Amino acid sequence: MKNTSSRRSFLAAGLVLPATAMASTTRSTLIEPQVPKSSAPKAGGLSYRVLGKTGMKVTSVGFGCMITSDQSVVEKAADLGITYFDTARGYQQGNNERMVGAALKSKRNSITLSSKTGAQTKQEALAHLDKSLTELGTDHLDIWYLHGKGKASDLTDELIDAQAQARKAGKIRFAGVSMHGGHADVIPAMIAKKDHFDVVLASYNFSMEPSVTPLLESAAKAGLGIVAMKVMAGGFRRTKAGDKLYETLKREGAMLAALKWVLKNSNVHTTIPSMTDMEQLDENLKAMTVPFGSGDEKVLAAQLEYIRPLYCRSCGQCTGVCPSGLPVSDMLRFLSYAEGYGEYSLAREQFLDLPAKVQQVRCNLCPTCTINCPNGVRVAERLSRAQEIFA
């Protein structure tokens, strides 16, 4: 548990939509990563990539073990040839590491194993590492991540020192940082310290802002290994029965499309989708053998359509005037800061800069909303949400 509200969010990872991606649901809405020939899937088998300067060869589809409850799924993944497995000290309060360790104990030497610490101090981080090694039943981690760092200043000297000390002691082979957002801040900081850092674990998916793709490219060029998480953009899990696009998004292949989209980018060396059952595992394995196609694009476009009503793209084209004087586009922008970029403090600060009278407006007291968004954002609902979390 963290003692402050984190800046980073899954929403930032999965649901922030850049203007271009929000513009329509046509083919052009999907931000295309470069497709290098070298990463083309090999029919009928697994595909491997080299994890940057670590030199470790890993399957392009790995396994994020966070919500897996049955070790048989992890065991099967290893048997089928997946070589990268990720957990964290904080997952299920340590119970997840124990499960992963039990599942992989007979394969430890043939897989790449990573864990993470959310510690804030060197002492705590090193204590976490020792605990992780005990729970995982191994004498070393291949990669040890600083967990969920959303800004460059989170990469403190003492945490870096902890990783260096652990490496020197042979308890870890490589040092990494995981981030759910803040890529533009954290990745350049990692590149600046590339003599220390080896691997970037970053949220990356089809719905993210286009600036993330070149950031990953720059990290890869600097020799850092790139592991992508939140590759399914989360929205697939969030859709509920009764939602307009439920059937489309829940159908077989929807999550696979998202995974294949990520794998199109050769700068992504492996991915860690969460898997809770053997059927998901079997489906995800196809991402290594079946190329991204037009059908996948349609599914992802539908997903963008699903999340579109939630996010203002700041186009300034909303019509109507709020009779209570609310600065509608500003309010929606603040909400995007908070929910989209995880910048809750910044968002609330800006909200509190509004005149007191405006801060006291409650949209749910209005019978109807006079503001219309040409892009389908549910304005009244979103304004109420902003008032709920900022006021």
Added chain:
Amino acid sequence: MKGPLILIALIAVNGVAGAQTPDCSGVAGWQQQGPVREYGPDNLFDYMDGNAEGYLIYRFVNMKGVTCKKGDDTILIDFHEMADPEYAYGLFCTNRDVRLPNEAIGMGGQVLPRRAVFAKGKYYIELAASPDKDHTAALRGFVATIEKRIEGRATPPDAIGWFPKDRLVPNSVRLIPESVLGLRILKHGYVGQYDFGKVFLVPEESAEAAAQVMAKFRERIGQSVPAKIADDAFTGTDKYLDGLCVFRKDRYIGGFANLKGGRDASAEAAALASSIK
């Protein structure tokens, strides 16, 4: 889902807590620092990067939390409201230290030097203390006052009591929110550990639905041998689940998996079936 609701039908009798907000007044000398934290399914990730999904799969509804200060000591108190008590208990089981016993706090709880967790009603409560020292006394003080405040079920879900105790690893039974045994057809249910294999129990919405799942299970296993337990049963083997003994009783599918060396668990499966109410 209708199944789990029926499974915990008694919960309704016990009453359901209204929305709860933590505060620091429960223990003398502690002061609230900052506003109440509030998160829903859409932004829980803001609060717990990389860990939120583990809460969401247990049907997380919302979280309200406060930071309490006393001198240099800090205790975070977070109330997680789940869809129903069964899932609150499920999240507690997932996050507890399985090597330590449960205490009789609500449906179950644990108080450690820097951490306390328990479930009561539809709430899963977490307290975390810093700096690094023994905060047990303060944590117990807060836990006691919080437990009194929260209404709702204060005993584990009935199904927990159905598993025969003999050779059951203590505190091993927990709710799996999706894909029991790593199989999608077993949507949600309980799993526990015996010293000879894994036990599971999956509620379906009706006997008919359970029969359909049973047929799919058989099909998945391939070669199976009929067994005489409850309404329907079979034994078989699977590469990852090892030896299996599976039965259906009314709308429940249960049995044992990961049986090694041809271990026959028919007697234990029959005992489990007979205890299902």
